[in-house]
Amino acid sequence: MTLLPKPDVILTHESDLDGLLAGCLLQRLAFKLFGTETPLEAYHYNFWKQRELRERSAWVADFTFEPRLDREDWVVIDHHVTDAVPKKCRLIHDLNQSAASGGAITGIGPAGAFEQCGGFIFGGGPGL
Numbered sequence: 001m002t003l004l005p006k007p008d009v010i011l012t013h014e015s016d017l018d019g020l021l022a023g024c025l026l027q028r029l030a031f032k033l034f035g036t037e038t039p040l041e042a043y044h045y046n047f048w049k050q051r052e053l054r055e056r057s058a059w060v061a062d063f064t065f066e067p068r069l070d071r072e073d074w075v076v077i078d079h080h081v082t083d084a085v086p087k088k089c090r091l092i093h094d095l096n097q098s099a100a101s102g103g104a105i106t107g108i109g110p111a112g113a114f115e116q117c118g119g120f121i122f123g124g125g126p127g128l
Helices: 017-034 045-050
Strands: 009-013 040-043 058-061 074-078 090-093
Touching: 009 017, 009 090, 017 058, 040 045, 058 090
Parallel strands: 009 040, 009 058, 058 074, 074 090
Antiparallel strands: none
16 A cells, blocks of 8 residues: 555656656656556646646646645645645655755655666656
8 A cells, every 4th residue: 555646647847857857756656656657747837837737636746835736635746945834735845855966755655665766768658
């Protein structure tokens, strides 16, 4: 049994290494936990702010946590400063870490399912 909900989609920031690495690692984790490929969608900040959040369940990485993300069966993993307090979602938050720094999401999840991303092929899917 996992403590994380099965995501319908993984949403991440598209303009920096943090978002890319976090998205790839989350795809790998979702595949390991649930055995299915989860779509990864990357957004520029302006489009992200306008995007309708229609998914029942999602994992969000590298976007500042805000009240609109506080939804049942949503997981937000981030390192940006926020004043918002989650009431429904699961927020994994560390101001001192990012995916690009090499340690933000290592060891999070059941049995340490995240692992360091030593290399990947972009667009290669969760079986990396």
